[in-house]
Amino acid sequence: MRVFKDEDGGLRNFGHSRANVTPSVNENPKSTKRLHPVHFGDYQNEIYLAGLHGVLPALPVDAAGLESRALQALPQSLVSYVQGGCGDELTQRRNVEAFAHWGMIPRMLVDTTSRDLRIELFGMTLPSPIFMSPVGVAGLCAQDGHGDLAAARAAAATGVPLAVSTLMNDSMETAAGLLGEAPGFFQLYTPRHKELARSLVCRAEAAGYKVLVVTLDTWLTGWRPRDLNASNFPQLRGHVLVNYFSDPVFRSLLAKPPEQDPAAAVRKWAELFGMALTWADLPWLRSLTKLPLVLKGICHPDDARRAIDAGVDGIYCSNHGGRQANSGIAAIDMLPSVVAASGDAPVLFDSGVRTGTDVIKALAMGARAVGIGRPYLYGLALAGAAGVEHVVRSILAEADLLMAVNGYPTIAQLRAAGAVRVAS
Numbered sequence: 044m045r046v047f048k049d050e051d052g053g054l055r056n057f058g059h060s061r062a063n064v065t066p067s068v069n070e071n072p073k074s075t076k077r078l079h080p081v082h083f084g085d086y087q088n089e090i091y092l093a094g095l096h097g098v099l100p101a102l103p104v105d106a107a108g109l110e111s112r113a114l115q116a117l118p119q120s121l122v123s124y125v126q127g128g129c130g131d132e133l134t135q136r137r138n139v140e141a142f143a144h145w146g147m148i149p150r151m152l153v154d155t156t157s158r159d160l161r162i163e164l165f166g167m168t169l170p171s172p173i174f175m176s177p178v179g180v181a182g183l184c185a186q187d188g189h190g191d192l193a194a195a196r197a198a199a200a201t202g203v204p205l206a207v208s209t210l211m212n213d214s215m216e217t218a219a220g221l222l223g224e225a226p227g228f229f230q231l232y233t234p235r236h237k238e239l240a241r242s243l244v245c246r247a248e249a250a251g252y253k254v255l256v257v258t259l260d261t262w263l264t265g266w267r268p269r270d271l272n273a274s275n276f277p278q279l280r281g282h283v284l285v286n287y288f289s290d291p292v293f294r295s296l297l298a299k300p301p302e303q304d305p306a307a308a309v310r311k312w313a314e315l316f317g318m319a320l321t322w323a324d325l326p327w328l329r330s331l332t333k334l335p336l337v338l339k340g341i342c343h344p345d346d347a348r349r350a351i352d353a354g355v356d357g358i359y360c361s362n363h364g365g366r367q368a369n370s371g372i373a374a375i376d377m378l379p380s381v382v383a384a385s386g387d388a389p390v391l392f393d394s395g396v397r398t399g400t401d402v403i404k405a406l407a408m409g410a411r412a413v414g415i416g417r418p419y420l421y422g423l424a425l426a427g428a429a430g431v432e433h434v435v436r437s438i439l440a441e442a443d444l445l446m447a448v449n450g451y452p453t454i455a456q457l458r459a460a461g462a463v464r465v466a467s
């Protein structure tokens with residue numbers, strides 16, 4: 044249930060709709076009266092008002108509660124793959140914990156009755172500053188095995204962009220068809236076969252994806268003890284390879300189509316999976332597309348600067364949620380220097396973001412857009428598209444309410460204020 048309030052104080056109920064997660068001032072199309080601004084934080088009113096009728100939220104609104112429920116719902120192999128990480132998982136723990144040593148100083152007597160969380164990214168105006176990070180097993184996380192499609196539906200419902208991985212359980216084209224007005228980003232794991240790489244990128248462009256994200260830190264898989272102890276690697280069991288198996292170039296490299304000889308197709312995939320890119324490959328990468336090109340996995344300011352000088356459009360500061368290198372520094376602690384080195388180029392950020400407060404801190408520290416990873420998978424596991432929508436709305440509600448209470452009506456003001464390093 045949505046409650047919109049007229050200027051004269053009258054309450055109106057609207058159906059649950061995309062409008063309830065699209066910020067800024069809304070106009071009632073049937074009325075000339077201006078409505079009060081609709082805010083992401085209004086989600087809490089929905090929850091409290093539903094409670095008056097004895098209806099509690101179907102899923103927890105907090106990250107820890109959500110994770111523990113989802114881990115009970117997921118099969119053990121996915122728990123290990125999704126929750127686990129590299130080495131002793133120090134980096135992924137630090138990613139989350141490091142947000143605690145950054146804080147915001149509240150400002151008072153500022154009018155924050157109206158907040159604006161929109162951002163500009165590559166010429167697009169996005170309704171909120173978050174996006175769903177690319178996740179290769181998103182498809183498997185939904186109970187029906189179509190998590191990529193559920194995530195796309197949630198993107199359409201919320202306006203929050205979805206970055207699809209190269210590793211999908213449904214094709215990038217099918218997911219693109221469900222995104223509605225929400226932009227899709229295509230994340231490329233660059234294969235060792237250049238024509239295959241080109242084909243994947245061309246398909247993404249043709250399907251309407253708006254940004255090409257190239258992940259640099261995963262040309263091979265990091266040392267993941269949980270998965271190793273269970274000999275658990277979904278791709279080798281033929282999962283999430285639909286974008287390859289449906290690709291004309293990939294198919295042309297096989298003696299028999301994947302439908303006839305799936306084991307050989309999986310072997311070919313493993314043979315071609317990851318090209319170890321170097322700076323010398325950047326011009327080639329750049330030549331593949333006219334889409335904005337973003338490099339994911341950049342954590343050092345020198346790499347950020349060099350990438351921008353080489354014609355990259357955006358930097359994606361991330362340590363892959365601690366799944367690749369267990370190098371021990373939290374991603375959020377590396378963000379400020381990457382932002383400083385990136386000049387006007389937008390910096391996308393993820394790794395360790397669990398709450399709306401984390402989103403606000405990352406924005407204050409200069410991220411243009413903030414990626415949600417594992418939490419959306421937990422929503423997928425519990426309730427498909429509705430679960431993802433709930434996670435996204437909860438995170439945005441908390442972010443919006445923090446801005447309201449702390450005296451930051453716009454992201455520009457938030458960023459100007461910055462975050463403060465708290466002594467631990």
Ligand SMILES: Cc1cc2nc3c(=O)[nH]c(=O)nc-3n(C[C@H](O)[C@H](O)[C@H](O)COP(=O)(O)O)c2cc1C
Pocket residue numbers: 124125126135138176177178179180208209210230258339361362363364365366393394395396415416417418
């Ligand atoms: C299960 C899982 C699969 C992932 N698959 C991909 C992928 O296919 N491509 C990619 O660029 N990043 C992938 N990532 C990394 C995410 O994009 C993101 O960087 C990470 O989830 C951020 O860490 P967090 O979820 O702990 O916040 C994956 C992450 C997880 C948890």
